[in-house]
Amino acid sequence: MKKYRLAAPEICAPEQRSFWLQDAGGSVATQALVGNEETDVAIVGGGFCGLWTALRLRERDRNLKITILEADFCGSGASGRNGGQVHSWFAEIDLLEKLVGPEEARSLCNASVDAIDELAELQMSGRIDMKLRLDGWYWTASSKAQEGAWQNAEGLCAAQGIKPFETCDAATLHKETGSSASYQGIVEKHAGTVQPACLALGLRDLALSQGISIHEASPVLSLLQGETWQLSCPQGQVQAKKVVICNNAWASAIPELRRYLYVVASQVIATEPAADILDRLGWKDGKAICDSQANVLYYQRTQEGRVIFGRGSGEVAYKGLMGPEFNQSPNHGSDNKKELRRVYPELANLSVTHDWAGPVDCMVEHLPVFGEMEDAPGLFYGVGFNGTGIAQTPVAGHILASLVLGADDKWSRSGLVGLTRRTALPPEPLRYLGARVVRHAICKRNDLEIQNKKVGWINRKISELAPSA
Template sequence: MASYRLALPAAAPEGDRSFWLRDLGAGPATPPFAGEAACDVAIVGGGYTGLWTALRLKEQAPELRVTILEADFCGSGASGRNGGQVHSWFAELDLLTRLVGAEEALALCHATAEAIEELAELQASGTIDMDLRLDGWLWTASARAQEGAWEPAADLCRKAGEADRLRPVGAEEIRRRTGSGASYMGVVEPRAGTVQPAKLALGLRALALSRGVAIHERSPVSEIVSGRPCRLQTPGGTLQAGKVVIASNAWAAALPELSRYLYVVDSQIVATEPVAETLDRLGWTGGESICDAQAHVLYYQRTRGGRVVFGRGSGNVAYGNRFGAAFNRRPDGGADNLRELSRVYPELRGVKIAADWSGPIDCSAAHLPVFGSLTGEPDILFGVGFNGTGIAQTPVAGRILASLVLGQDDRWSRSGLVGLARRQTLPPEPVRTLGARLVRRAIRIRNDLEIENRSPGPLVRWLSSLTPGR
């Protein structure tokens, strides 16, 4: 019997929550856990991963008693504050192939493409209104150094007979579809696009409740004690469970074993006031999701309401994977994002910003989500490390975790992502964070130079190449 202490999240105040959540007036819909109870499977975390896992379990074993314990409310973490971009793993086919082999890599890519179709069916049937628009995902270059970043994945797609998954696009098509001349070449994944991520999270919560999943929000888990059964401690009481799934995103990194595989950064996003007339004039009328090929990637979309949601990777690195309220919002109001927004869309220079927010992201050394059980604890499972990409990936994660919970021997439990974490570990502190901050600073310098088609020096090039898993 062992005890595992979990970090208690610092919930963002209303003014620091994402535009997506604030626009819906999102909040808890279920009571906090109280007293003593028992279930077959307890899931720690009510974001996409936890909700999809619960739904997959109910699909396969409707009789299971499944309980989700969520520290704040479902979707209040990364699931409700991301950029709303929906694309498959075909853009990661080269990374997947290197880490899990060609056959498994292609199977995982197809699984995420199937997950997109599942989202489309949920939308079309009226089950979940998530503002899904499958108008394509564009991965582009706006500087010479970014050219061809997609080529390793696109080449493997062509060799696998999947050339249409990442189709080349040129400057004219990019401008026509995005209204911007900043990028001039790239690829498009046609069956991809955007959602309102908080709508998806709250819709999954409602779907899980309708299928008999017990959900308790405002119920942070402070401790898990292994055993038969396991015990989960919350402020209101104790839940006993035959199996436990840790699906708490960045907060899972507080566990010493998972901390060896994960590092936590923040990512910042801004949402403009409605500027539909300007965007219409530029020709940006669709629901495409767009990324560039910087190492600290830009990602953006036009919302149904005519706003631009514009995000950038990078951000602070949490020392020892400890972070608090400072990760919920940066004090600069999104200045870095605004600078890049003005470069990509000069016509929006000076536009009013309706909301800016940030938050912690769990990144794995493998740059892919990782699954397994804690060492010596077959009843305590985890699925973490989504690296900011999860809308089409978490439905697949739910299948993997459900198979592990049910003890099945199938394609999901045998996935190459199961056990991958132990092959991709990070150095101890303080080397990890000091090194990460140095590398990320070098990446920022390199990005800023290369976006102007200038070349960084050899030291910056070397340091910026040391990103884990690449």
């Protein structure tokens, strides 16, 4: 008999919520769990992965009783804090090929393109107003060290006779993004941006309309294996035949997953609206832009003219424990503000109205993993999205639904299923201490490379110890 203790997340203060969540008016909209309930499938986590899994299960079984347990409210975790960038898995096709082989890699990439089409249909039909704008995703270089970062992915696509990307020169990038910082790159045209909190809250409404039970403000504190699984929350319990863990970085509370999962922080800021300035620069639509530095930048312009500017900070969680600094960075996004001035010096005087942080669940392979616990039958998991999930979690929902239903199909046979091909990490405290040293080296190297300055041999070697596929 297995028992797992889960950690309740540190709930954000209202003023620390992401711009997205405040803009969408996100809040608890369903009843907390009180008393005892029974269900066929309990899903821990009401973000993109949990909601899409519930919807995929409902598509395949109209009579299945499905219950989502969310610690805060749907979308309040990583799903409502990210950069809102939508692109396919073709950007990671090289990583996918290493893990699952060329045939399935292409299939998963195509499935993520289908997911973008599905998002577009939800937007066009009026079922979810996620403010989707498919104006392209730009993967760029703004220093010599970043040049050609996309060549592996682009080359493998060409080898398979597919061309999801187009090359961009400096003039094109300047015209499209309004910045001269990035001077080479590629664009995926069938990609773009969303308001991620609107998407998450819309998926919540869609799930409720499909008869899926959702209890918000109901953190799962423990899982107990028996004839059925018992999920304990502060004011009640759920008895479930099967359980799916979809709670992002908080899944690191489970030791079997923590061996492979590490948690880092991202930082994001939002500026005051400045549509007139952005229009003059030529940045007029909803394209998504990122660069190729180690602490990757990702940014978009909202419809009302704010700039959302995110950066992977690399702060590491000890034993996966996430305190208030994973809701809002103590430096209030100062690194992002500095980079915003570098990329858009014309915006140097803009006020930053929102700054927030969020934990990112990472795997060494930079790809998610799905499966059923070997010694805990009926306990399934989907984690490790590495910050790339808007077009990928609809695919994850297919995989998890097949696993939960015991189907034998392309989803359940995916090479993303199972931990045996994944890289285990060192135990604590070695992992944390080593990560701190490596992170310092990465930040120092990153800052030098952005300025096209020479990186010392020792610093380079230490920085290369970072997990990579």
